[in-house]
Amino acid sequence: MKFKVFGCCALRRELSLLSAFSPHEIDLEILPEPPSPAVLQQRIDAAEGFDYILPCVGSCLSNGLQAGHIPIVLPRAHNCAHLLLGSLTRYHQAFSENEDAPRWLLGNGCHFLSPAFGNPCTVSDSLFTNVQPRREGREYAANLSLLRDYLNGDWDEARFLLLERQEQAVVDPVEILSAEPST
Structure with missing residues (x-):
């Protein structure tokens, strides 16, 4: 197809x-x-x-x-973070653990929810996690x-x-x- x-x-x-x-x-x-x-x-x-x-x-x-x-x-x-986390269960878990997170970052630098304060939560770039510096805040591994x-x-x-x-x-x-x- x-x-x-x-x-x-x-x-x-x-x-x-x-x-x-x-x-x-x-x-x-x-x-x-x-x-x-x-x-x-x-x-x-x-x-x-x-x-x-x-x-x-x-x-x-x-x-x-x-x-x-x-x-x-x-x-x-719901959004790109959900797509990268791989399932609704992981998406709900990540957001329930970080309800007060001011923003989310996707591993390749794109922002999801981006007020300009506080430590972000990150969905690590699933292809290049070993070459990216560790960020402040909580990080979740992507699942493709x-x-x-x-x-x-x-x-x-x-x-x-x-x-x-x-x-x-x-x-x-x-x-x-x-x-x-x-x-």
């Missing part, structure tokens, strides 16, 4: 590596920083010749995305299983949402994302 993948800059290294090992043909496009839902929707609408579109973003960007003539598969993830399954087409309903033609993604308090008819 042929996938068009749109990814946040925070995930560019991981997506590049995993795309190379996917059994599917992947056309990877990294979104401009900062990404916006409107730009992402324009890119989705312009995509042609793919079996599926995979916007590798969290619910922060996927709320309201609409499938046109190509089905969309979305990860049921969610991203790997996403790019390999191993989509179960608990972790991924399939949007068919004329459906849109909406934030759901239980499932993170759900589908409803486009308006």
Whole structure:
């Protein structure tokens, strides 16, 4: 199958590596920083010749995305930190242990929640942890299983949402994302 993948800059290294090992043909496009839902929707609408579109973003960007003539598969993830932590369980654990953390850093320098004070929590860069200096604050090792399954087409309903033609993604308090008819 042929996938068009749109990814946040925070995930560019991981997506590049995993795309190379996917059994599917992947056309990877990294979104401009900062990404916006409107730009992402324009890119989705312009995509042609793919079996599926995979916007590798969290619910922060996927709320309201609409499938046109190509089905969309979305990860049921809150944000890039969730995608790098690999599961909802690890995401909840990390955030419950650090409810007062003023900010989060992703290993390649992209920020998640960034007031300018206090020690950050870090999701270590899964590809280059051995060459990065130790940061202050709490550090969590990345787990690429969610991203790997996403790019390999191993989509179960608990972790991924399939949007068919004329459906849109909406934030759901239980499932993170759900589908409803486009308006």
